Amino acid sequence: MAGNSYGTLFRITTFGESHGEALGGIIDGCPPGITIDLDAIQFEMSRRKPGQSAIVTQRKEPDDVQFLSGIFEGKTTGTPIGFIIPNTNQKSDDYSHIKDNYRPSHADYVYEKKYGVRDYRGGGRSSARETASRVVAGAVAKQMLSEIKINAYVSSVGPIFLEKPYQELDFSKTENNPVRCPDEASAVIMEEYIRDIRKQGDTVGGTVTCVIQNVPIGLGEPVFDKLHAELGKAMLSINAVKGFEFGSGFDGARMKGSEHNDLYNTDGTTKTNLSGGIQGGISNGMDIYFRVAFKPVATIMQKQESLDNKGNITEMTGKGRHDPCVVPRAVPIVEAMAAIVLADFYLINKTY
Secondary structure, eight states: OOOOEEOSSSEEEEEOOTTSSEEEEEEEOOOTTOBOOHHHHHHHHHHHSTTSSTTSOOOOOOOOOEEOSSEETTEEOSSOEEEEEEOOOOOGGGGGGGTTEEOTTSSHHHHHHHHSOOOOSTTGGGSGGGHHHHHHHHHHHHHHTTTSEEEEEEEEETTEEOOSOGGGOOGGGGGGSTTOOSSHHHHHHHHHHHHHHHHTTOOOOEEEEEEEESOOTTOSOSGGGOHHHHHHHHHHTSTTEEEEEETTGGGGGGSOHHHHOOOBOTTSOBSOOTTTTEETTEEOSSOEEEEEEEOOOSOOSSEEEEEETTSOEEEEEOOSOOOSOOHHHHHHHHHHHHHHHHHHHHHHHTTO
16 A cells, blocks of 8 residues: 655654554654654644544544654654554444445445455544544644644534634634634534534534644745645545635635735735735745635444445444544644644755
């Protein structure tokens, strides 16, 4: 299987399956001498881990990170940083009913057709549990880029949207509720909606908005390696992501140039920021902001048609422990992938 690594100079390779012994990764290219706060890394893992609230999957995993190399006396050595995250709460029997069946809108069918074999326990490598390794790498990248501030939050759940612009939000409130929405009134409505969807045995999608501040001018490479193109690739590599837009996004397609152009101030900043902090594929020093759309979780606790490996249409009902809505746990994953992209471009920029 190819495609398990991301990055050019700051590079992360992940390994492991949902119900295997452990997940893990190797971070290559991290410069030496960076002080690593292990508690901060574990905090990021706690934001992503299952079982953290009543509106997420109830799989109980501590997601304790064990570093194997690349850190000595609290600082990076410049050598590859290896780590593992043991799986401690596998319930593979929850998936015995799909051993010979392909779940609708899962990767089951295409994995088996492509590789001739699949790990049906939680989806194996296709499980979103793989993203735990990304959060570790992103936490390291954040500490490497300590001046840059990366804040993601839930901006919609199903039909419920947070309409306030990010400039009016207090990001310190994002962790104050299980939905991870910094607007308290919206968070209450979103949480109630997710609970109701769960009672119905159904799932719902939503969006995560990310704001990156204090980005230096010059990150990103023109033509094929534009900063927004790499951010888009990084976000679209996250499980369940179906859409990505930055700056004015699709709304910009309805505007005239006279409305959309960001006019300059004398210091090089702009009066507006419909460009989303990126022009010509290169950061311009303004805030970078984008939105990521997540589809509803494919496993639902309702009867639905399926296909078995003999070509028969069958009936199945989802079992096991699954999120009714992924967006609350996706917030730290979005931040992590953004940090990895920026760390990579930061190092590339230093080669000039």
